[in-house]
Amino acid sequence: MKRFKLWYRCGVVLLSVLVALAIAAVILTVLGANVLDTFRVIFVYPFSSIKNISGVINIMIPLSLVGIGICIAYRSGIVNIGGEGQMIMGLTLALVVALNVGEMPRALAIPLVLLSGMIGGGVWGAIPGILKTRFQVSELLSTVMLNYIASQFYSYCLRVPMLDPSVAGGSGDPQTVRLSESLWLSRMNQLFPSLDKNMRFHSGILIAIVLALIVFLFMWKTPAGFKMRAAGASERAARYGGINVKNYVVLAILLSGACCGLAGTVEVLGVHHRGLGNVSGGYGFSGIVVALFGGLHPLGVLPAAFFFAVISYGCNSLQINKIPLPGNTIDVLMGLVILVIVSAQMIISNKYIMYRAERWVRAHLLRAGKERA
Amino acid sequence: MTAHAETIRSLRVEHITKRFPGVIACSDISLSVGQGEILALVGENGAGKTTLMNILMGLYTPDEGKIYLNDEPVSFRSPADALACGIGMVHQQYMLVPDLTVLENVALGMQNALSMEEGKGRGRNRMKTDVRAVRTKIEEISSLYGLKVDPDAYIWQISVGEQQRVELIKTLCMGARFLILDEPTSALTPQETDDLIQLLRRMSSKLSIIFISHKLSEVKALCDTMVILRGGQLVYSGKTADHSAADIAELMTGHTVNLSMNRPALNVGQDMLVVKDLCVRGDRGHLALDHLNLSIRAGEIVGLAGVSGNGQRELAEALTGLRGIVSGSMVLDGQELQGKSPLDIISCGMGYIPEERNIEGIVPSMSIRENLVLKDIGTPAFSRRGLLKNKTIDHNAKSLCETFDVRCPGTETAAGSLSGGNIQKVILAREIARSPKFLIAVYPIRGLDMGAAEFIHRQLLDLRDSGVGILLISEEMEEVMDLSDRIAVIFKGKIQKVLEKSEANQRKLGILMAGVEEFDEAV
Numbered sequence: 001m002k003r004f005k006l007w008y009r010c011g012v013v014l015l016s017v018l019v020a021l022a023i024a025a026v027i028l029t030v031l032g033a034n035v036l037d038t039f040r041v042i043f044v045y046p047f048s049s050i051k052n053i054s055g056v057i058n059i060m061i062p063l064s065l066v067g068i069g070i071c072i073a074y075r076s077g078i079v080n081i082g083g084e085g086q087m088i089m090g091l092t093l094a095l096v097v098a099l100n101v102g103e104m105p106r107a108l109a110i111p112l113v114l115l116s117g118m119i120g121g122g123v124w125g126a127i128p129g130i131l132k133t134r135f136q137v138s139e140l141l142s143t144v145m146l147n148y149i150a151s152q153f154y155s156y157c158l159r160v161p162m163l164d165p166s167v168a169g170g171s172g173d174p175q176t177v178r179l180s181e182s183l184w185l186s187r188m189n190q191l192f193p194s195l196d197k198n199m200r201f202h203s204g205i206l207i208a209i210v211l212a213l214i215v216f217l218f219m220w221k222t223p224a225g226f227k228m229r230a231a232g233a234s235e236r237a238a239r240y241g242g243i244n245v246k247n248y249v250v251l252a253i254l255l256s257g258a259c260c261g262l263a264g265t266v267e268v269l270g271v272h273h274r275g276l277g278n279v280s281g282g283y284g285f286s287g288i289v290v291a292l293f294g295g296l297h298p299l300g301v302l303p304a305a306f307f308f309a310v311i312s313y314g315c316n317s318l319q320i321n322k323i324p325l326p327g328n329t330i331d332v333l334m335g336l337v338i339l340v341i342v343s344a345q346m347i348i349s350n351k352y353i354m355y356r357a358e359r360w361v362r363a364h365l366l367r368a369g370k371e372r373a
Numbered sequence: 374m375t376a377h378a379e380t381i382r383s384l385r386v387e388h389i390t391k392r393f394p395g396v397i398a399c400s401d402i403s404l405s406v407g408q409g410e411i412l413a414l415v416g417e418n419g420a421g422k423t424t425l426m427n428i429l430m431g432l433y434t435p436d437e438g439k440i441y442l443n444d445e446p447v448s449f450r451s452p453a454d455a456l457a458c459g460i461g462m463v464h465q466q467y468m469l470v471p472d473l474t475v476l477e478n479v480a481l482g483m484q485n486a487l488s489m490e491e492g493k494g495r496g497r498n499r500m501k502t503d504v505r506a507v508r509t510k511i512e513e514i515s516s517l518y519g520l521k522v523d524p525d526a527y528i529w530q531i532s533v534g535e536q537q538r539v540e541l542i543k544t545l546c547m548g549a550r551f552l553i554l555d556e557p558t559s560a561l562t563p564q565e566t567d568d569l570i571q572l573l574r575r576m577s578s579k580l581s582i583i584f585i586s587h588k589l590s591e592v593k594a595l596c597d598t599m600v601i602l603r604g605g606q607l608v609y610s611g612k613t614a615d616h617s618a619a620d621i622a623e624l625m626t627g628h629t630v631n632l633s634m635n636r637p638a639l640n641v642g643q644d645m646l647v648v649k650d651l652c653v654r655g656d657r658g659h660l661a662l663d664h665l666n667l668s669i670r671a672g673e674i675v676g677l678a679g680v681s682g683n684g685q686r687e688l689a690e691a692l693t694g695l696r697g698i699v700s701g702s703m704v705l706d707g708q709e710l711q712g713k714s715p716l717d718i719i720s721c722g723m724g725y726i727p728e729e730r731n732i733e734g735i736v737p738s739m740s741i742r743e744n745l746v747l748k749d750i751g752t753p754a755f756s757r758r759g760l761l762k763n764k765t766i767d768h769n770a771k772s773l774c775e776t777f778d779v780r781c782p783g784t785e786t787a788a789g790s791l792s793g794g795n796i797q798k799v800i801l802a803r804e805i806a807r808s809p810k811f812l813i814a815v816y817p818i819r820g821l822d823m824g825a826a827e828f829i830h831r832q833l834l835d836l837r838d839s840g841v842g843i844l845l846i847s848e849e850m851e852e853v854m855d856l857s858d859r860i861a862v863i864f865k866g867k868i869q870k871v872l873e874k875s876e877a878n879q880r881k882l883g884i885l886m887a888g889v890e891e892f893d894e895a896v
Contacts, residue, residue, distance in 0.1 A: 221761050223751045230736050230747065237736040239695060240727055241747035242716035 004358050009348055016344035020337050027332065033325050041321045042314035042333070050198040054188075056306070056313045057201035058271060062087075062263040064208045064305035066287025068215050068298045069259025073125075075219060075296055076252030077232030077245075082128060082143030083260040084284025085150035086121035090261020091268050092154050093120030095162060095275045098179050098268075106182045113183060114207075114265055121261015122254045124150060129250035139253070147284070158275060175276035185270040202270035208302070211259065215298040228252050260284060286312075289338050293345065311337055381459050381551045381581060382408045382443050384429075389438035391424055398424040399435075400605045406551075411573065411582045413592040413613065416602035417625055417822035418792050422585055425602070426553055429583075430462050431455045461549025463540045465556045465820075469528045475539050476524040480507040482543045507546070514545045518576050534565035538572075552576075553583045558591055559820050562680045563850055563883065570595050587625070587822050589618040590851075603627055626824045638837060638858045642671035645842035646692075646811050651701035653684075653691045653866075661687035663866040664701070669811070674833065674843040675871075676857030678850065678882050684866035685846045686728060689813050692844075693725045694718040706810050719748055724809030726800055728816050728846075730793065734800040737789025741781055742770035744788045745803050769806075777802040778828065794825030801832055812836060815846040830856060850879055864888045 025035045046056050066083045073080035080086075094117035101109050128142035158174040167175060189199045219225035231238040231245045232252070238245050267279055290308050294300035315330040347353055385405040391398045399421045406412045416422050427433045429440065431449025439446050442458055449455040452462070469478050511524050520538050528536060537557060544552065554573075558566045573582060573595060586592055592599060593613055601609040601624045609616075609624050616624070647668045655661030661684045669675045679685060690696035692703055694715040703710040708721050727733040735744045746755050746766055755762055755769070770784035777798045781791055788799055797817065804812060814833060818826035833856060837843055847853050853860055860877045862869040862885040869885045 221763075222759055223756045223761060224759075226743065226750045226761065230739065230743075233738045234732055234736045236729075236733045237747070239715060240693075240725065240733050241736075242714075242719040244714070244716070 004361070005354070008354055008357060012344050012348050016340045016347075020340035023340075024333055024336055027329070027336075028325075031325060031329060033323055037321075038318065038323050038325070041318055041323055042311060045317055045321065046310045046313045050196050051200065052313065052317075054199055054201040056309045057205055059312050060302075060305045060309035061202070061204040061208050061270065062267045062281075062283040063287055063290050063308055064301050065204075065211065065263035065266060066260050066283050067290035067294060067301035067305055068208070068212055069121075069256040069263070070288050070291035071294070071296045071298050071301060072215060072219065072228075072259065073253050073256035074291065075232045076228040076249060077235060078129065078132065078139050078249050078253050078256075080125065080128075080143055080253055080256045080260075081140060081288065082125065082146050082257070082284070083263075083287050084280050084282070085143070085147035086124045086257035086260035087264035087267075087280045087284045088147075088150040088154045089124035090117040090119075090121030090257075091264030091275065091279060092150075092157055093117060093261075094265040094268065095157075095176060098183055099162065099176065101183075109183055110185070110269070113269065114262060117261045117265025118258040119261070121264065122258035125257015125260070126250055126254040129253035133246035133249055151280075154275075155277065158277060162275060164274075173277055176274050178274045179269070183269055184273055185266065202266075204266040204270045207262070207266060208305075211262070212298040212302055215259075219298070224248075224251075260287070263287070286338075289342065293341060308338075379443065379459075380408065383441075384460070384551060384581065385441040385444070386425070386429070387439050387441065389425065389428060389435045389440075391428060391433060391435050397605050399428070401438075402602070402605075402607050403438075404600045404607070404610060406581045406583060408581060409577050409579070410598065411577050411584055411596045413596035413599035414583055414585045414602070415587060415589075415592055415599055415621065415625060417587065417824055418794055419604075419822075420602040420625075421605040422602055423555070424605075426462065426555065426583070426585065429455065429460060429553065456547055456549060459548060459550035460553065461544035461547060461551070462553040462555065463537070463544055463557060465559060467536050467540050469536060469539060469543075471529040472527065474525050474527050475522055475531075475542075476504065476508060476511065478528060478539060479511055479524075479543045479546050480504060482547050483507055483510070510546050511542060514542055518545070518579065519572065532565075533560050534562070534568065537561070537565075537569065549580075551581050551583075553585070555585045556587070556820070557584070558586065558588060562848060564680075564887075566591065589621050592621070593618060601625055622823055625822075635855050636834065638673050640672035640838055640840050641858070642840060644668050645671040645706055646844070647702075647704045648688075648692075649702045649704075651688070651691060651703060652699040653687045653696060654699060655684075655687055660699070661866050662691065665863075665866060665868055667861055667868055667871075669842045669844055671810075671842050672837055672840045673858040674837050674845050674856050676853035676860045677844060677846045677863055678853045678860055679848070679863035679886050681848055683863050685815070685863060687866075688863075689725065689727070689815050689844075689846060692718075692813060693723060719807075722808075722810030724804040724807060724812040724841075726797075726804060726812070726814040726817050730796050730800055731789065735788040735796055738787055740785045741774065741779065741788050741791070741799055742766055742784040744799055745770050745773055745784075745806075748803065748807060773802040773806055777805075777832075794821045797821060797825065797829060801829060805832065805836060809841060811842045811844075813844045813846070816848070817845070818847075818849070818852060850882055854879070854882070862886055 021039065028035045028038050046052050066087065070080055070083060094113050097116040098113045101112065124146060127146060128137070128139045131137035131142050132139045158176065162176045164175055164177045185202045185204055187200050187202050188205070189195045189197050191203050219229060227238070227243045228248045228251065230241065231243055231248045235245050263283060264280060268275060272279055286308060290304045291301055293308070294302070294304035311334060315334055318325055318330060383405060387403045389399050389402045402421070402425060404412065414422050414425070424433065428435050431451045431454045434448070440448065447458060449458070470481065473481070508524060511522070514520065515522060520542055522535060522538050522542060528539070531539070558569060561569060570591060573584070576582070584592070584596055596613050598611065599609070599613050600607060601621065603625060649666055651662050651665045652660055653662040665684070665688065667675070677685060677688070687696060691698050692710065694710065694713055694717070698711060701711070705721050705723060710718055710721065713721070731737060736747065746769060749755055750761070755766055767784065773779070774781065774784060779795050779798045779802065781795060788796060791799070817829050817833065821829065833843060833845070845853065845856055854877055858874055859871055860874065860882065861871045862882060864886065865888065869888070872881070
């Protein structure tokens, strides 16, 4: 039975990968691209140099921060689809602070900016939590709607109060002035000079790893985390056990939003060094998939985020590698891969399907094997 | 018509063995049911009843042994196969859609059955169910067996007893001519149980029935023959009349069982819980409790008897702070409970064994050790400086599992994966370990086998003797009469009457539960 389980899991994963590749191959053929070359770029090219790996890790950082945040909410019984909006509101508040700190020691300024990002995201996350617990508003609705509001608000801020005077009146994309260099998150090779000079990913990765550990400890080793998990696993039982479910649900989505806000802030301080359009880059949504793929566990999120970052980096590298594909195909391929992976995971965790499969295998394959023997 | 419409003259199961990793669920079990017979299948949870029935229904294939229908060997690969041969099962949990009518629910079940009969003839329209044919079928079945239902009533409108009739009709409409009933009386009121037994006896003139139960009085009232399983083995097969209820209980559990454990209360003290003029609204906004008055002393068990839906749930929830109250007062050991949060009430010393043990009494996906500290997780006993004391929690779990005989692979096991009896032991262990001043126990043994039920009852009596006041809410008259020192009968949110144990008997209680106050005149 145990042995079958292992074979079964490997089999499903292998099969799903094959299915994804097969569908992708059809699409690529129709579009006139070389199938093998395309796959090589998506899955192998990201590992081909330290520079590319650094690029992968830079994508992994916001993905994992958002993913960790989503875990907290899911585990506590509230679905957070508002990661995108919380990222944006977090980075907006962080930009306000960053543009106004003036001369302040780096060791003080960076934590201050990060903290304000968390506050921005947390407050934005708490709103749907309060609406849910006080007025029974579905968080699915409110978080998605708040995404739009956040995105338009940020767009307004970029265009009016925070606009870089040098692009004012011009036709360029609206953006803020560049942040003072003392606020940038150091790259790893700056932080540790002994590292290869191509290790250009920023130190946000350390923040992500530490945050994953902290969230793990918080959720599994503290009474507050225990209560949040109990509230998420069974609201009635938690209420019965004397847990104030409403407060813990609000706390959960507040913390979830804070993680997303942190993701936005780290992205600005680490990569862009200024506020510009589309900083969030859809991480708020793909972070949800990362969280699910990571088993809704903060420590599982890190490898899951790395995996998604590889695919994402690979897909984005198609153009440089002269694969003649329209830019939007990348989204199609990524969507396809994600869909297949998530379905495979659902099949793996469904015991009934596994039971049927085992019965079928025993009835057909093993009997044939015995007869031959 | 093909063989599948033939009457079932006999069903024989011979030498069935089914192994699961680490256990033999059924070991060399043989039984046979003849035409018009009602066979009782009796055994504790885990004795192998369900496995055996799942084999009969084609959900499992036996490792050894054969099934014979009318002396011909058959093998079922799915419940549909079994049903095609006329064997149908009504499960303990009803599988009905509340927002559909009786007719629609039956039609839902019949889609497959219809396609088998009519598929070839008329080129059946897959998109459309022939509702008129279903209605005719329901009428035919219900007049044949005397099963009264209103085909146009919605499931949510009808009582549990009626829902069960719908399940029976559904199974019969799907072509069953041999019924397996899995603990059919577990959710019924005493009156409904009597009706069901009458009904089944009438039906047995036209079909055969396997009746799974662990309520011995029903088995003795309904069945002529019985099969007793224990630990996957057949321990008795023969006439019901040859054995007394106590003998059967002994065969089931393998040791002597005290069916009656009643002993007088020794340690009765002052009023522990006093409820005055309590008014509480139910889920639908009506007054579920209407100026209810009740007082319970330390060291006594007061049984609350009544047909379910008369305010029992609302009373338990109001007393534990889970439901707000309209007016009135509840005083526990001198402390007013009204307006307090569930946590405050817990720390006042209120223990609560809730009705729905699987989803309310435990967090099913969390481990046993976590569930055992559910109510105390924030206290200094289990956490220090914001961190959980994992060693203490482990130790607590191990010792409680031992004391309360929780049978589990380990304390890390998800509590929801345990059997009902073990879940109830986990809940009881947690509540008793918190040394409460008062305990509310709602249906504490519903659905449990005799061994577990006996254990729980003994614990409740011990707890009472240590000076705890207990409110026992139950529909089982035997349980209430056996354990309680006083019995309060609830009807429509009011206490009809409080009887001393000595003045109570089944008939009196039955009449009071039906809402008649002056029973002397009514008799």
